[in-house]
Amino acid sequence: MRIAIAGGGAAAVALLDSLARLDARPASVTVFEPSARLWSGRAYGPDLDAVRVNAPPVIMSIRDGDQGHYARWLGERAAAHLDERFGVPLVPRAVYGEYLHEVATAAAARLPVDVRRDRVTGVSRRGVELVVRTSGGHEQAVDRMVLCVGGGTPHDLFGLAGTPGYVADPYPLARTVRDVPHDGAVAVIGSGLTAVDVVVALASAGHAGPITLMSRSGVLPHVWQRPVRHETRHLTAARLREVRTTGDVARLVRAELDDLGEDFDAFAADLLATPLEDPVVRLRRQLAAIDAPELGRRIVQQAAHTLGPLAWSLLEDRDRLTAAHHRTAVSVSSPMVPVNAVQLGRLLEAGQLTLVRGLRAVVPSHPGFRVTARGGGPRADVVVNAVNPPPHAVPEAAASLVASLLAEGLAATGPKGGLEVAPGAALHVVGDLAAGGTFVTSSIPAVAAQAAATARALIAQ
Ligand SMILES: Cc1cc2nc3c(=O)[nH]c(=O)nc-3n(C[C@H](O)[C@H](O)[C@H](O)COP(=O)(O)OP(=O)(O)OC[C@H]3O[C@@H](n4cnc5c(N)ncnc54)[C@H](O)[C@@H]3O)c2cc1C
Incomplete structure (x- = not known):
């Protein structure tokens, strides 16, 4: 062949x-x-x-x-x-x-x-x-x-292609940070893993100007926790072959956590709070929980990568799940690594990095860009597109x-x-x-x- x-x-x-x-x-x-x-x-x-x-x-x-x-x-x-x-x-x-x-x-x-x-x-x-x-x-x-x-x-959500100061695709990051003025105001469209990459790259280059992460939801990726070896007994490939709804998957996670003596309801409530909680407060809590002994989030994150695609093909209510919890699911299943989370936390505490939620528009305003968002938006010299396709x-x-x-x-x-x-x-x-x-x-x-x-x-x- x-x-x-x-x-x-x-x-x-x-x-x-x-x-x-x-x-x-x-x-x-x-x-x-x-x-x-x-x-x-x-x-x-x-x-x-x-x-x-x-x-x-x-x-x-x-x-x-x-x-x-x-x-x-x-x-x-x-x-x-x-x-x-x-x-x-x-x-x-x-x-x-x-x-x-x-x-x-x-x-x-x-x-x-x-x-x-x-x-x-x-x-x-x-x-x-x-x-x-x-x-x-x-x-x-x-x-x-x-x-x-x-x-x-990345999609060009605001039609900025060709505008001086607009970076349509941040990769390779070495090129992006080289072209950013050392103390310029940088606004990043997006708050997912690509946006985190841009912040970490700017920080590594000693960028001195303000950096803003802007998105509709403001949700940051969750933070990976220190890996702990755990052999799942309920959330397994064999059991996932029988699931039909997200409720079935949740029941397997509940059984797993019950065995470990962990509180499934508290775990689920914390996940569902993702889009509602202040992202900076949430990041601080997650940084503190990198070594936490509870296994719930580790089990779900590992399963999302190894068993997720199998379960997904069987779920009859996957459209409802996507509609209701898309940002949360992406944030949990595509977490940032602790070294990057620590860097973000440091820049947020220092006031060099800010998060803007409710992003509505980014328009050229010669020089630079004007951002419209809930509660106002920053002016920027450079806009980096970190929207995930x-x-x-x-x-x-x-x-x-x-x-x-x-x-x-x-x-x-x-x-x-x-x-x-x-x-x-x-x-x-x-x-x-x-x-x-x-x-x-x-x-x-x-x-x-x-x-x-x-x-x-x-x-x-
Ligand atoms: C920046 C970044 C970081 C990531 N980090 C991680 C990570 O740490 N861990 C993880 O698990 N996943 C990560 N991912 C997810 C990533 O998608 C996968 O890990 C993986 O790289 C996807 O590989 P791929 O071969 O499908 O696509 P790609 O790596 O994009 O390769 C596709 C190739 O196809 C070529 N191509 C396109 N069109 C044509 C054509 N018409 N003819 C011939 N060739 C063509 C392109 O030139 C390209 O080289 C990351 C993704 C990105 C973008």
């Missing part, structure tokens, strides 16, 4: 690693990647050392079913990157990119892999074959195609490819966006573009699990 993979980021690495570990071998695997970030993708290329991975090693293994794979690779490197409060190593993103690179290189040594530095622009059917076309004018016939093209870039957004680089797949009937648009592919089809999608996934950006375990399932399906076909 001849396989084409569009995109050479973390999802492609996970797929190659899975294919290399199966007994059957494809006849050829061609990876198409136009950018300079082969194997590291958008997230793990060279950038500031201050910007680290967002999760503990147990969540960062690219090998499905082997949670210790990344920690073993880290080995002696771990000591140099220990986050004291977290009790685990958190490496700069580029170091994680080296891990991906090594995994991909090892897999490529066992598979007939060819890498083309070219962007896939379209695919058409020719009998039972697919013909892949690239921007460089290359055409190649394959039997199967896998899309590993990643997610979108919805998980099923089509990346710009894949727009013509996706259009051709829809036109050829090789894929359809899912009811909530993303691409739907019929079972047994010649096309597969791994990562955020796959329809039907949760509303949270795919984390490494989710991407690895999807990639492993895709590798098995490819070989079975």
